[in-house]
Amino acid sequence: MNSTQFIKIIDAVDEGVLIIDENGIIKMFNEKARLLTGVDIKPVVPHESGKLRSGDLVVIVDNRLGYDDGGLDVAHLERIGINTDELAYDDAFVAVGIYDDPKSKGELKVWKNKTHSDHLIFETMVKKHKISTSINLKEKEVLIKIDETSYLMNYAIAIGHMVIFDLHLDRLKFYQDRGYSVRNETVSELLRGMPFRAKGIISDVTKHDMHQGPVSSDVKAQDCSVIDKPMAHVLKSELLFKMVEQCQLDEVDKIDYTYVEINQRPTLCGAEKLEDSKLIMVKMIDLSDANELIRQRNQLIAMLEKTTQQLFVSKIHKNSVGATGITGNSNAIQRINFLIEKAAKTKSTVLITGESGTGKTLIAYKIHKLGQKSEKTPFVSVNCTAIPHQLFESELFGYVKGAFTGAEKSGKIGLFEMADGGTLFLDEIGELPQNMQVKLLQVLQSKSFYKVGATKPTKVDVRIIAATNKDLHSEIENRIFREDLYYRISAFPIHVAPLRERKADLYSLIDSISMKITESMEMTSKDISGEAMAMLLGYHWPGNVRELENVLELAYNLSESKMIEAEDIILSSPVRINTQHQTLKSTIEEAERKQITKILDETGYDIKKTIETLEISRSVFYEKAKKYEIGLKK
């Protein structure tokens, strides 16, 4: 069998097949893999790199606004003279206009998302050029035709197709092609003035021809194969790279099918080492309808969680459904909601314990809110780490006039007095200095205190809620925290479990945090892709809910579509502790790691050259790369 016959057979296979060598270079990429990943290896019509300039003709055909178009917004269309409030997310539309030309008005045709036709057609003329467009919903094809040249794109779920025509030179400037979102060439990016890359290999002859007139797709086609290109230049998928790396490093011979998003497309991917060679074969199965299913699944789970939570809560505490507002339906959170309501009905001192960011402050506030007699009942919150030791007494208890030099003439009201009739929340109580621990104990016992410089006590009616992320028992053992004070403040203890122990809360937390983000940042809400959700569920959340809030806020800012993808989720990496006393071994290891990374950088991640430069064997190189967790791609 010759190689042409072999390629024909591989192309006929129903799975995407990709073969990669030990340097991460693509050696084979079959037809199905091309379709699955959106990487076009077919001949392309060439054009130069550039960006939109004023006076360019722009034609956009989009079957779903907001999807696969870089998060296109109606406001972006103003750049081509279209001002509209007719267009909404999910609508199909065609927009034609001249870029940054205040004199010309663009044209817009909108089909609302529940269109009854399979074929959406629009035609117009702009400066002697005939423009025809169509969206074939059945065949999932989008066509833009300018004069006699057609630009056709297929899609799985959504597409934002675009052609730019240079009206001054009367020639094609850019057309949308597969893999556009990976190349950052979505409609929204280009309308915002971002650059696009050249297509094809533009020879001098072609360059010359390009200035003569319009390009005909038949004559200017050139090969733009991905064979012999580094995998990382063509594909975008951390998970896939990791799978290949694992096989390359001989960690495993075979990885079973796993859910992997490649170039933002959902696939089931498996990898294996080809016998007696250094080649890795990757097989991919199309899951293009999965994102929609995942979106529906996420919505269903969130709905279900809300409903069961309401049923559960209303059964136990009939008149207070959702009154506490602490999100989550794990048993731990149900118990906390129950305790909050009980605590709100008493005057006992509450001690809330739990890691940082688990919601201790939120819980304290909710106890106060549910128990307050009127809207004006004060809630005074103080973080004990924020007050310098020497100021504690005057901050908590205040002082009388003339108490000390530099004091306010009229004296000062302390936090206890401010909280009179309401709640004083002492956050990080484990940080309270020892002398203040004694004074706090006295206040709790006598319900009165002496202001600095005062001879008479001040009486107060204050409910204390304290919180800490420290283990007060060991603080007591180490004589840092007073045992008698501990028993006084922990009359009503509430412990909040860390988020990693109640992952069931993630769905509802993501939901409520997303709502908070979209409201405060005036954005539209986004769905979470399956891979992104798997990342969130698999993470150990050292920073708890506060970290989740930060991760989601960043993801909203990074995401350019209606779906938050895995690459939008940036989880904080574990902090490396830098010990003062570095051993000789760790110093050598650190130097080795630095040198390998440096040479990899210098050789553009060419593994062969790196090994030669370092003068080590291949197996030692891979062993060290594995040991120091060095990624073998850019």
Ligand SMILES: Nc1ncnc2c1ncn2[C@@H]1O[C@H](COP(=O)(O)OP(=O)(O)OP(=O)(O)O)[C@@H](O)[C@H]1O
């Ligand atoms: N169960 C929850 N439902 C909704 N929001 C929550 C929940 N838990 C925590 N949060 C949110 O997470 C953030 C951190 O919570 P909070 O400040 O109450 O934590 P904390 O335990 O007091 O942290 P620290 O110990 O660092 O003071 C806040 O924005 C809070 O609203």
